[in-house]
Amino acid sequence: MKKKLLLALALAASFAAQSQTLRIGLAEDPDVLDPTLARSFVGRIVFSALCDKLFDIDEKLNPVPQLATSFQWAADNKSMTIKLRSGVTFHDGEKFDANAVKFNIERHKSLAGSNRRGELAPVTTVDVIDEFTARINLSAPFSPLLTVLADRAGMMVSPKAAQANPTAFGSKPVCSGPFKFAERVAQDRIVLERFPNYWNKANIHFDKVIYLPIVDATVRLANLRSGQLDLIERVAPSDVASIKKDSKLSMSRITELGYQGITINTRKGDGSNPLAQDRRVREAFELSLDRAGIVQVAMDGEATAGNQWVPPTNQFYAKNVPIPKRDVARAKALLKEAGIPNPTFTLMTPTTSDGQRVAQVVQAMAKEAGFNVKIQSTEFATSLNLADKGQFDAYVLAWSGRADPDGNLFSFYGCKQPLNYSGECRPLWDDLLNRSRNTLDTSGRIKVFATLAAEAAQEIPIVYLYHRNWLWAHNKKLTGLRTIPDGLVRVQGVKM
Amino acid sequence: MLNYFLKRLAALVPTVFFVTLIIFGLQQLLPGDAALILAGEEQDPEVIAYLQKKMHLDEPLPVRYAYWIGGVLQGDLGESLRIQEPVLGLIKDKLPVTLQLAGMAMVIALLVGIPAGIVSAVGKDTAWDYVANMVALWGLSTPNFWLGILLILLFSVSLGWLPASGYVSPFEDLWGNLAAMIMPAFVLGNGIAAVLMRHTRSAMLQVLSADYVRTARAKGLGERTVVLKHGLRNAMTPIITLGALEFGTLLSGAVLTEQVFSIPGFGKLIVDAVFNRDYAVIQGVVLFTSSVYILLNLMADMAYFLVNPRLRG
Numbered sequence: 001m002k003k004k005l006l007l008a009l010a011l012a013a014s015f016a017a018q019s020q021t022l023r024i025g026l027a028e029d030p031d032v033l034d035p036t037l038a039r040s041f042v043g044r045i046v047f048s049a050l051c052d053k054l055f056d057i058d059e060k061l062n063p064v065p066q067l068a069t070s071f072q073w074a075a076d077n078k079s080m081t082i083k084l085r086s087g088v089t090f091h092d093g094e095k096f097d098a099n100a101v102k103f104n105i106e107r108h109k110s111l112a113g114s115n116r117r118g119e120l121a122p123v124t125t126v127d128v129i130d131e132f133t134a135r136i137n138l139s140a141p142f143s144p145l146l147t148v149l150a151d152r153a154g155m156m157v158s159p160k161a162a163q164a165n166p167t168a169f170g171s172k173p174v175c176s177g178p179f180k181f182a183e184r185v186a187q188d189r190i191v192l193e194r195f196p197n198y199w200n201k202a203n204i205h206f207d208k209v210i211y212l213p214i215v216d217a218t219v220r221l222a223n224l225r226s227g228q229l230d231l232i233e234r235v236a237p238s239d240v241a242s243i244k245k246d247s248k249l250s251m252s253r254i255t256e257l258g259y260q261g262i263t264i265n266t267r268k269g270d271g272s273n274p275l276a277q278d279r280r281v282r283e284a285f286e287l288s289l290d291r292a293g294i295v296q297v298a299m300d301g302e303a304t305a306g307n308q309w310v311p312p313t314n315q316f317y318a319k320n321v322p323i324p325k326r327d328v329a330r331a332k333a334l335l336k337e338a339g340i341p342n343p344t345f346t347l348m349t350p351t352t353s354d355g356q357r358v359a360q361v362v363q364a365m366a367k368e369a370g371f372n373v374k375i376q377s378t379e380f381a382t383s384l385n386l387a388d389k390g391q392f393d394a395y396v397l398a399w400s401g402r403a404d405p406d407g408n409l410f411s412f413y414g415c416k417q418p419l420n421y422s423g424e425c426r427p428l429w430d431d432l433l434n435r436s437r438n439t440l441d442t443s444g445r446i447k448v449f450a451t452l453a454a455e456a457a458q459e460i461p462i463v464y465l466y467h468r469n470w471l472w473a474h475n476k477k478l479t480g481l482r483t484i485p486d487g488l489v490r491v492q493g494v495k496m
Numbered sequence: 497m498l499n500y501f502l503k504r505l506a507a508l509v510p511t512v513f514f515v516t517l518i519i520f521g522l523q524q525l526l527p528g529d530a531a532l533i534l535a536g537e538e539q540d541p542e543v544i545a546y547l548q549k550k551m552h553l554d555e556p557l558p559v560r561y562a563y564w565i566g567g568v569l570q571g572d573l574g575e576s577l578r579i580q581e582p583v584l585g586l587i588k589d590k591l592p593v594t595l596q597l598a599g600m601a602m603v604i605a606l607l608v609g610i611p612a613g614i615v616s617a618v619g620k621d622t623a624w625d626y627v628a629n630m631v632a633l634w635g636l637s638t639p640n641f642w643l644g645i646l647l648i649l650l651f652s653v654s655l656g657w658l659p660a661s662g663y664v665s666p667f668e669d670l671w672g673n674l675a676a677m678i679m680p681a682f683v684l685g686n687g688i689a690a691v692l693m694r695h696t697r698s699a700m701l702q703v704l705s706a707d708y709v710r711t712a713r714a715k716g717l718g719e720r721t722v723v724l725k726h727g728l729r730n731a732m733t734p735i736i737t738l739g740a741l742e743f744g745t746l747l748s749g750a751v752l753t754e755q756v757f758s759i760p761g762f763g764k765l766i767v768d769a770v771f772n773r774d775y776a777v778i779q780g781v782v783l784f785t786s787s788v789y790i791l792l793n794l795m796a797d798m799a800y801f802l803v804n805p806r807l808r809g
Contacts, residue, residue: 029579029768030579031536031578031579032578032579032580034580037580038536039534039535039536039537039538040536041537112546113543113546113547113550114543115535115536115538115540115543117540117542117543118538118540118542119538167580168580168581170579170580171579171580171581185589185760186576186579186581186586186589186760186765187760187764187765187768188662188663188758188760189662212662212758213758214661214758215755215758216755216756218645219645219648219660219661219756219757219758222645222648222649222652222653222660222661223652223660223661223662225653225660226652226653226656226659226660227656228652228659228660228661228662379527379528379771380533380771381526381527381528381529381530381532381533381771381772381773382527382528384528384529384532384533385527385528385529385532388529388532388539399537400537411538411539418538418539418540418541419538419539
């Protein structure tokens with residue numbers, strides 16, 4: 001009798017373990033679930049359970065193998081040979097091999113509307129060496145390649161499924177990750193089911209993952225507290241104190257790869273923007289700001305103050321350009337020197353709550369140095385349009401960040417690059433950016449970035465303010481969460 | 497009556513046509529470039545050019561309108577560029593949710609608003625009247641998002657009786673569905689009940705002081721018959737108009753309430769589409785909801801005939 005009871009209990013326990021569902025609250029509804037077309041940060045969270053990549057990154061931002069097992073740069077650094085994992089299948093049962101790698105990279109480069117084309121611009125062709133070896137050929141050495149392949153450009157979809165459904169693949173994506181796509185109800189839920197043939201299935205402890213977009217941070221937290229969710233991303237910094245007091249909940253925090261900054265329109269030479277007239281005005285503006293104070297007031301302390309495109313803890317942070325201390329007297333002196341003691345300019349900010357708080361704090365701080373900052377709160381799509389047309393003085397703009405500093409830099413500082421809203425166009429900077437791409441060794445790249453940081457600190461096209469913390473709150477019973485700076489929730493190894 | 501009905505029905509065609517012009521025209525006033533926002537963070541110029549071409553943003557306005565209206569006439573409302581789903585499919589997904597939420601909110605509003613209005617009118621200047629007026633004032637002045645969050649904190653976080661947010665199909669789990677919908681329906685119904693109560697009260701007060709009501713009382717009819725048969729029936733016309741308008745508004749999506757309770761209805765769909773400049777979704781959903789609104793108005797006009805025999809002549 002006792003044995004039967006134990007057996008029944010064991011069966012019940014194993015059933016419960018097998019039918020577990022992980023419910024994750026997202027801050028937004030993801031966009032299209034096709035790695036080639038996808039654009040949003042939040043979509044990358046879903047992809048991390050749905051689509052495996054050639055590489056992943058670890059806590060220290062080092063590339064680690066995922067679908068690849070090893071890589072080898074050619075002697076001239078103009079190609080990389082990648083050995084692939086054998087025994088991997090896509091969710092539709094198709095085999096993953098070097099042909100699939102070739103198909104995917106070519107799809108990323110050629111599909112109409114692809115958002116990966118820019119990231120893979122230096123890639124020219126892909127050769128299939130043998131069943132599990134592929135070679136990626138480049139037009140020039142490209143050091144960020146590994147981290148690019150550790151993001152959406154390295155995600156592999158089933159060639160058969162992508163060819164069968166070329167126009168709407170994103171509504172039924174077929175990849176090779178630990179979970180396969182089950183259903184999506186727009187703005188309500190995305191349901192993924194465990195993929196039984198996953199190559200690393202021993203590391204997967206849930207049967208289903210359900211992503212629920214809940215825009216309001218308070219409601220997201222209420223759902224976690226009431227037990228309807230197991231984990232929520234992007235907790236509001238103001239809720240951290242109450243979560244800490246809750247015995248059922250835990251918190252995780254990671255400094256992001258991106259930044260919050262103020263982009264200055266340096267090309268507005270019509271005299272209407274004092275920041276564009278003289279670099280000393282920009283320096284005075286920067287010196288009027290107390291970054292630690294901004295972090296405290298705008299982010300409740302949930303960010304790391306910074307003055308570069310990577311956080312001070314990053315190995316590529318240029319130590320020769322430390323965070324300048326607030327110096328109102330020096331700022332006033334600089335303005336006097338420049339002959340503009342009371343510059344007036346408009347600070348455009350998207351209507352996000354942290355953007356607006358930043359603008360208000362900056363306005364108050366800069367006023368003490370003599371600046372008259374007018375805040376222009378503009379809905380994001382409109383602000384982007386104004387920035388694109390160069391119709392702004394200064395713009396509070398955040399960037400979600402990439403694992404390699406190149407992703408935070410090239411498009412912002414390169415001459416005529418799409419995100420170069422400041423309008424700075426300097427051949428030396430282009431040269432430094434290209435050198436950072438062509439140099440493969442870390443110490444060499446650190447030197448290049450140090451030179452660029454010193455240059456940027458002189459011209460100040462962007463005043464970097466801080467690097468936000470990714471804040472997650474979750475059920476205390478949830479273990480195995482990895483805090484990787486890209487802010488993506490990796491389901492491998494997570495248990496309840 | 498049939499003649500009137502057919503005339504009204506025929507008038508629908510030009511009305512809907514003008515609505516399409518207004519929807520398309522107003523959308524052009526939205527600031528910002530749709531291709532820029534849909535291109536995402538990277539702002540790849542090739543992607544922007546591709547999106548501009550796909551959305552016909554490089555064509556003159558009349559050509560773009562022709563593309564859209566041509567599709568609409570063939571039953572194709574276009575595709576959401578943000579999530580790669582046909583707009584018609586999105587409407588089909590959201591319609592039952594929005595209909596149920598609007599229906600439940602309306603039932604709550606009618607069950608509370610009309611009886612409260614009658615009681616308040618019949619017992620004018622009594623304690624009942626004051627209480628009903630105070631409750632109505634509370635209903636009118638309570639912001640939906642605030643009430644919603646308070647209800648979530650009470651019934652979901654503290655008491656654990658109801659789910660905090662989300663939607664379950666009634667075909668999957670009827671009780672789960674009702675549990676998920678009751679709070680948002682109450683929040684929505686609350687404000688409308690207050691409006692209905694105020695209108696019912698003033699319409700009833702007017703009717704109850706009419707000569708025929710005095711006559712009805714004089715010939716010895718019971719108070720119940722006087723109030724319900726002679727009073728309420730005549731007071732119903734403005735209430736029906738108002739009810740239809742409120743129901744139409746609910747069908748176009750309860751933006752804040754859907755956001756707070758994460759109800760995947762038209763409100764959330766349209767807000768996301770506006771912020772992401774997903775033009776096909778905005779146009780499709782607004783066209784659909786405004787057509788429903790026009791139909792509801794027609795139905796309200798028809799309902800006057802049923803309650804008011806004088807109009808049938």
